[in-house]
Amino acid sequence: MTRRSLILAITLGVLTATPAASELPAPRLSITRAENLPTPLPYPYDEEADAMAEVDAALMRARESGKRVLIDLGGNWCPWCRILSGVMELPEMKPFLDANFEIVAVDISSTSGKIDRNLDVPARFGANDIDGVPWLIVLESDGTPLHSSYEVTDQNHEQPQEMADWLASWAK
Numbered sequence: 001m002t003r004r005s006l007i008l009a010i011t012l013g014v015l016t017a018t019p020a021a022s023e024l025p026a027p028r029l030s031i032t033r034a035e036n037l038p039t040p041l042p043y044p045y046d047e048e049a050d051a052m053a054e055v056d057a058a059l060m061r062a063r064e065s066g067k068r069v070l071i072d073l074g075g076n077w078c079p080w081c082r083i084l085s086g087v088m089e090l091p092e093m094k095p096f097l098d099a100n101f102e103i104v105a106v107d108i109s110s111t112s113g114k115i116d117r118n119l120d121v122p123a124r125f126g127a128n129d130i131d132g133v134p135w136l137i138v139l140e141s142d143g144t145p146l147h148s149s150y151e152v153t154d155q156n157h158e159q160p161q162e163m164a165d166w167l168a169s170w171a172k
Helices: 002-010 051-067 079-088 095-101 120-124 159-167
Strands: 067-074 101-107 135-137 145-149
Touching: 051 067, 051 101, 051 120, 067 120, 079 159, 095 101, 095 159, 120 135
Parallel strands: 067 101
Antiparallel strands: 067 135, 135 145
């Protein structure tokens, strides 16, 4: 994230300094390296979906359940997006995520790698300066943005357990 976008995100209130304390630790994953994920890795993004309708449906479910919403922005061409999706689909991780989040995968990037699709979704939550994918937006059940970043796969979160821990840090 650039300095300018960080300042903007803090100003807009879409970025918090630290994650909310999770009551539950992340599940311990059975794999330690991304290379150990089951293959083929999933294609997480439905390129034909009505992304805004899916976000609205997730927000409606979240209001009923009290869960947070996790919007996963990316593209099927992106290796890190597919690795994150593979981690999220692990049998140890999926039930934890399903219990704590309403998850929406939104295709925002064409096969050329440009961020050029469904841009109304991140804009709705103040994420206008996306400079890489996967990009996650964490929302309260009422739609209030809590966090917006690519951190889940940054240099501090390149291994599956680190990704799981990051995701769990935003669980309610």
